[in-house]
Amino acid sequence: MMTRWTGVFPAVTTKLAADGSLDLDATAASIDRLIGNGVSGVIVLPMLGENASLKVEERDRVIAAAVEAVAGRVPLLSGLAQISSADAAEAARRYEKLGAQGLMAFPSLAYKTDMRETVAWYKSLAASSGLPIMIYNNPIAYGVDVTPAILEQLADTPSIVCIKEECGDIRRVTDIYNSCGDRFSVFCGVDDLIVESLALGVTGWVSGMTNAWPAECVRLFNLAAGGDFAAARTLYRVLTPAFHLDTHVKLVQYIKLAEHLVYGAPEWVRAPRLPLVGEERSRVEAIIKTTIATLATL
Template structure:
């Protein structure tokens, strides 16, 4: 499948049973729900998918389940988060053999690479596979910033095709589009900056809270890309408090709780994460309930 790098690509949660093992049926059901609500693709095992907490076998099992379930209806993109170049290359090749259509590549984990090392890391992975690569750029989370001058060093790698922009600075969107035009697809990677990013020309969004609100997320991006900012702002304001949860250190727990409330999927997480409890849980529940009520009010 040729990937059309546009639309809402949820960073899909990895559904787990109470004992921490993969919940195969919930994973499959969740994917079907997202597709039925109009997403443009799915990103398995991003940070929201708890990539770094999964074993090597679990990662490959998740990809096999995704490829089999999605069955070509939308592109399946796999997160790639490894601690060494050798492990990253092996995962890329395994993912390609399993049948995914693209990779969202984190910088090497645990070691903060310098500019030269970072570019070489991405270049080596690009040359190891035919899959299209989305660069995962989250300097707050991983300490490595793929600035436009570093992306320039990768422009001759034909399968480096997209960047998930998560610097929390919308001027970066304009800088990338001005410098590269349509050479790289620029995706918004921050839920509570999606309307601002779309106004600047972004047409793709890797979203966490789209797990909980897929239909509304698709509608929001479609409105913004079409230039209907009156309706887009109204919907954005209805969802913004929910979207703010996507940028918290506990975004995985928050998104899984929101998804549990809207779709009934288990909110289990891999330790050392723990399910929410007490006042913190009540606060998130209230935000989700209010977002649901806001969306209902708009439709009346």
């Protein structure tokens, strides 16, 4: 039977110590907190998890720690971000052996594939392991757009089951359904488009700010998915200024700072990223603290 992922799947930040080394205890604690607050799945090693900044053995350690922390309670996916098809296939097989239950697969990080090459990339990856695949479509960041026409060519590959849609054009959700029907699960991949996306029929959400506010984000998803848009809008308007931070090039720093302010998680990042300072830090802190205070009044 085809895998059907639904619900809120936070893109988990990889917690680090001040010296840039992995803090697996803090990462595991954050995963446990997310599951305890009702998320439907977790994704480690996303872009938000600083995947490209980690060494191969570090990625393996993150997955192994996540498998232990999740303990079978929800689906555990791993981001897969590689340059060559051979490296992507090898990583997929390794992540499967480590216990990941699915892949959120980037396009090639070093080459902007055309339509034919994009189809070949994902078909090759699908053939490399037994894991179901969520396509990570973020043409703004990676220059490759997995269009409805490409999805039509991937429809005969059973293990490609889902697309995280992050092209920025809300009309894409309807275009996917019109082209492919219900063949693929469609997940919103942008925090500040979630209510709009749910109105158009997405069945899931890969979320950044859920790391900071899991209970509130799960509630928002459930309200909108259940058709209570009046209540959803009230909560959405409170969260949206913080959700806008998910679309910035410094989303890793911004979301880690939100986690730090909300529940004390370490905010350290790995170079070339640097912690926030000065006016930028003050501005982001103000947004997060205002959100904390307003949520407390609801």
